[in-house]
Amino acid sequence: MSDEEQAHTVYRRLALVDFADELRMGLNLGFYRTFAVPSIARVLVGTGKMSSRPVERAKATGALMYALIDHGLEAPAGRAAVETLSRLHRGLPVGDEEFVYVLAAFCVAPLRHIDRIGWRPTTAEERAAAHAFYAGLAARMGITGVPGSYEALGVWMDRYEARTFAATAEGRALMEATFGILAERLPSALGPLARTAAAALFDERLLQATGIRPASRAVRWAMRVGLSWKSRRSSGRWQSENSR
Template identity: 45%
Template sequence: MSALREAEETYRRMAYDTFAQDLKMGFNLGFCRTFAVPEIARVLAATGRMTQHTRVRAKATGAMMYGLFEHGLDSEQGAGTIAALDRLHAPFAIGDDAFRYVLACFDLAPMSWCAAHAWRAPTDAERTASHTFYLGLADRLGIPEVPATWREFETWMRTYERAHFAATPQGRELWQATRGMLADRVPRVPRVLGPLAGAAADSLFDDRARDAFSARRPPALVRGATRAALRARAWRGRRTRAREAL
């Protein structure tokens, strides 16, 4: 079996079993993180889909990605999805670095979320499987010069963010359209915080990203309640997995 096929099998287990809910949350966070890059925010805001039909657009993106996870990059369904992605991006003048950054957000943000908040952290082998999958996707989409390892990609991503994150009206508009939906997807946190759930969503990002979204740093009470809810969720996940292993 090729390295890509093995990586796809490992990634499929993560997406549908090991980290099923956490991977989805990480994808949402990764996608939102792209709003902090002016070049990307302008394109997303210009179409109007993310601001006017936020949930529909998010669901469509998720369906395309999960179709790739389920069927594989070189399946008939995978080839159709990749062709659709090419058509979707063709009308826009987007630089290779911006495409690489979007790829980094889909590859690395879910793994970072799982490391911080899932019932256990991903192993190096699982992180490598993720990166191998996205290297394969980059190759099929014609995205050049993606770093060969996930650690190198993380370094590239941090450098890119320092150089390119900036506040824009489009980034703010996209985040305001999305933050409520994101808060709804953090299990139990909205119920804990009620009307402050939007601020809980803000607390899921670092200061650099919040500044680019023109979002305020949430109050300490909100940050603490969010962390506590996520720790409790991870603890419940560990207990559930331990019982299933008996």
């Protein structure tokens, strides 16, 4: 097994077995971060698909990402997904920095979410595997400038956000069009509080750049406790089922 195949095996287990719900939520959070980059927000609004058909567009993006995660970059389904992603992004009026940021948001944001609320923190092997997976995707899409490790990518991402995040009409429009998707991923018992609870998952920098009203300290605490409990409960059920 090659190093890339080994990395995919580790990342696939993280994403589909150990932290399936947490990573899916984290990918959503990473996707929302791209709305706070003005150049990316302008492109997303310019295509019209994200604001006019947000659910359809989000599902299409998710399907491509999970085809890559499930099958790997070199499997036929993975190669088809890479080709589709390359075709969709070919000719867009953005540079490599924006593409690197999107990859960073999908790589780093989900693992940071897991580290905050998961039943255990991610391991060094898992973080390295996530970086190898997205660096491999970048190479196949012709994207250059990806930092050489997960830690370096996280530092690059934080500095890029500090330099570029800004409130724009496009970013706020994208958030308004799609915020309900995130709220729907929360427990139905939250009902009318779902949007407020979803805001508790955003940090201050993202809240300011997207115009989302911050959740109260109590709601933020309740969300973290609730998601942590759900993660531990899911882990216990998985471990019980696999010990039989």
